[in-house]
Amino acid sequence: MADPTILPATTARRRSAFEGLAVVGRHGVAEGSPGLTVREMTGLALASVVARQGQADNVRNLVAEATGIDLPVSPRRIEGAAGTAGDGLSFVFSGPGQWLAVAEASAVGRFAAAAGLDPAMAGGAALEISLRAMLAGAAAVAGQGDGRGVLRLSGPSARDVLAKGTAIDLHPLSFAPGDAAITWCAHVDVTLWQRDADPTYDVVVPRGFAGTFWHWLEESAAEYGIAVVTPG
Amino acid sequence: MRIRCPHCGERGNEEFAYLGDATVRRPDHLPEARAGGEGFADWYDYVYLRDNPAGEHRELWHHVHGCRSWLVVTREVRSHAIAAVEDARAVARARKPAGEA
Known part of the structure; x- marks a missing residue:
């Protein structure tokens, strides 16, 4: 057997x-x-970001500071500008205070560096770990890839x-x-x-x-x- | 019937799930568990009794196939005309605690 x-x-x-x-x-x-x-x-990294109560503006500020991305508050997708830490990264409105982060494989390391982590990080989990570090206490982050x-x-x-x-x-x-x-x-x-x-x-x-x-x-x-x- | 979600815009009712009366308030005290006990009538009213107005009604709807927000929809039940759609969280935060007039 x-x-x-x-x-x-x-x-x-x-x-x-x-x-x-x-x-x-x-x-x-x-x-x-x-x-x-x-x-x-198949190469995209996905993670959901849900702001804790009363923290939506804080989340928006933290992401804007690190990536230059202005998180959408209506059903839109906002991409990071080329040449910035947000290049290859985008956030899709997923409900009030909620977003879906979408990163191209090549953008994950750059985003990890923006979150103060090792830029050699790669793969779907790296996006989740970087977001969690960047938004500690302000949002719940869950990998969706x-x-x-x-x-x-x-x-x-x-x-x-x-x-x-x-x-x-x-x-x-x-x-x-x-x-x-x-x-x-x-x-x-x-x-x-x-x-x-x-x-x-x-x-x-x-x-x-x-x-x-x-x-x-x-x-x-x-x-x-x-x-x-x-x-x- | 189409509902204008305050977060997503106007969507068809196939995206929404109906819960029921948005006007009932959960009593903030525990009932005595016997008919006629103190507070029992409030709980009986909250759990079982509903008005059935032939006119404007406030209802809880869930945008379940969209942004997953709870909404308070003010609807004319005879014509399905919708007068207002509010975020249920905002409605709950704006109202006074139970017991205050």
Whole structure:
């Protein structure tokens, strides 16, 4: 009988949320250029920041001092400026006094240095540790990287595809680059934001709903043609 | 029906969950656990009795599929017209402690 304390190698390996679902290649209609391009963002570090009672302004000041980022108080995503300690880091409004911190892999060390920690730190946990050091006593910080999957949707039909799943008005007059929403898409709780006017959107999905969400996405985008590109 | 969340903007009611009457206040004393005991009537009222106005009503809603804030919605129950949406935390902080007029 197998030793139940030893996990098989396939279980122990790190798997991204959409592994086995987002199969690299062309899907849906095969003719013409793809209307939707999908990339799973496996390199991002995510952490939730929740201000303690009466500490929201303090949190905003601490983050602004360290990174130059003015934390949003409405459904927006604010990015750090290039060349600053906040470069590659962004904060998405997640409710009053609450934010989702999103860091590119290359930004984590820079942010750790801004928090007074070792700039050689890397990986998702480093963002969480740095935020906790920076906001000690002012906010509760929890890593979210293992609990969420992030898809980057772009291409000429990205808006039409997303509109099939969410009631948010995505018309450019109503929802523009920098805007974010915590909402429902395909009956799944998501956080989404627009990155640029192409348009490009990032959609953050609870990991356990990756299969449900992917099934909806592939069916909804099939008529436009889908290109799934290498995650990263 | 659409509800204008003070944090997120106007959203469809599929994002919200209804709790109930926002006008009831939890008594700040413990009841004597028998009918007719001191404070029992306040608790009976708080737990069981609700007005059912055919008109404007204040209700607690949760923006559960959005920012997860509790809201106090003032709604005309005959037409679903919403007169006001407030952050429940702000409403609770603004009101006087139980017992004060």
